[in-house]
Amino acid sequence: MSLTQAHHAFAAVSQEGLNEALAAFFSARPHYLHYGSPPFVVASSVTTTLIDPIPFPNTPGGISWAVDFSVPAVDLFPADGALPPPLTLVAGQLALATTVDLTIGCRLSEDPKGRVVPLRTALPVVAVGHPVSRFFSPGVGDISFTVDAVSAQGVAPGSLEALLECLVRMMLNAFLEDVRLPFDLIDAGFFKLALEEGPLVADDQITLRGDVS
């Protein structure tokens, strides 16, 4: 079976290539993985994103907090190993593994200066999602990723697990929306792709098919 099949052009990024591209992205723009309010982050920069503290009555300055993600590792269908239940991977899907560091600034009781002590926990999570594409004109388009479900292991009670899984899913989708890989990276600039099919996930690769101009 040919690569282009019923179309005239084919472009694909392998699982390894995708992970290298994501590594390059997060290496250049680490602020997508690191969020915090003062005192953890005092200003947005290339490395960190300033977020507001959690407002709460009688808590001057709010509750300070931070969220840090490790660089996500992507596993394209078929899965390289078993996924934590209840997650499964089917054709068209990808799995994403990351560690979420949650930190709050714990205010010491009756400290007249209101000093906080960072309390941190690391939460490994696995997510399942799918790629989405935008196509504007031949050679102009990109793919990004949407997370459909998250599994956080070893969290009890189950309601806390569900809460954290939802929180992480919302956060992942928030920053993944800005992680876009252009077509001319995937086709290495060989042609201007007019997308007709894809992105499809199978055989450890994401494929695009279409015509050229």
Added chain:
Amino acid sequence: MTSDLVAAVDETAANVLLHAAEAALGTRSTSGSSSLGPFGVSYSAAVSFSGGTVRLVAPGTVAIDGLRIDYSLSLTLSIDLSFLDFCLPRICIPTPFGDICTPKICITFPTISVPVSFSDHAKVSGDFGLDVTLSSGEWVVDVVIQQVRAIDLGTAATLLLTAIGTAISVALLAVPFIGPLLALAVGIITAAFGIAEVTGLLAAVVNVFMAGLRFEVYRHAQTFAALPAGGPFDPAVDVTLASVTAEVQASDENELVLSADI
């Protein structure tokens, strides 16, 4: 799949890429010398390429059939007219001073340069190979001529032969003392070469341009901004193509495949 990135085109899309590469090559020029029968010919020529149909042959051949070469030729034929040399006889006439006779005057004819301008097109079929190079920080993939299988000059040889005959007549008209020798001279000169010699001249010129012909189907910076800078906190995301290969893969349809590792 072992490469990080794979891009492939079938023969239909390969035609699109090749035609774009032909247009990008623009006009090529050269000059040289050849012969037409017993006469020397110097020429300058300019050509451009278009069209043709691509056939992909595994593992690494891009066959192009019917590649159109539009050419413009400026030829200069050197024709030695010394075969016309003759002498004006001694002439005697009566004058008021008696009979006066001029001496015999021998006329020697020069070597003339006959300019001929001619434009037409040829169709060439050839086999090209794939050449991948990294030069000055850029990956380049060329299809490079390996073998010319056929050159179809069409009716150009006949038309050029006519054009040369006309140019020779025009040039000879300007030669002093040629008089009625003009027709004789044109006949003798044009009998010295024919379609075969003109065909040989045209084919020689076409072959000069075919030798070493390469079309660039891919050029890309080795390290490039996959994503441009997007704001004060979003610098460019640079990616490096560590390796690039090109080949023709055979299956139910043959495809030109570019593979790269990042």
Added chain:
Amino acid sequence: MHALDSRYLNLTNYFAHRFTTAGTFSYGLSPLPSFLVEPDRAEDELSIVVRPERGAEQQQHDVVVSRRDDGVTARPGRLEIALGDVVGWSTDGTLTTGFAVRGRIGDTTVDSTAMTDESIFTHAFGSPGEYRWADAHGSTLYGTVQVVRPEPGDERHAGWTAELGRGTLVHVTGERAEPETVEILVGQTVFWAVQRAPGISITDVTLLPGR
């Protein structure tokens, strides 16, 4: 290539003079004014001795002007002729610049660039066309030579080489040419015979500024 101009004699020209005065004719061959020319040792030796008696018949003597390593030469450089004989000068084609014949015998100046009397100038026409000619020295003398290329079918085409042996005469008297207009075939020769003229040239009008 071979312009019609008697001031500069070339391969297609012949200049002749009938010597009707006895004495020694010393002459030079440069077409340039004498004050611009370094005297050439060879030219000092060019002379024609005209004996005071006539011969039984008028003779014509030819001098060939050539370019050699040692300059412009005339062969023969010295001649002895009878009164009334004709001497003519032509080049063998080695002289790429034009030449002129200038000298004196007694009180008579013989100058091919400004002909007065007893002089013949010929020109063989190599290209077809209409040639209007006049005197470069400003007299009212003028004329026209129509040069025709015979086409196939013209009876003169087949016999062209024989036609080359026929010349046409234009008789110049004073400032008048008779006939004023002649028609010849390409390759043929026109003879101008000059008598009692004020020092004239036969020059293509396209070579004369302001004409």
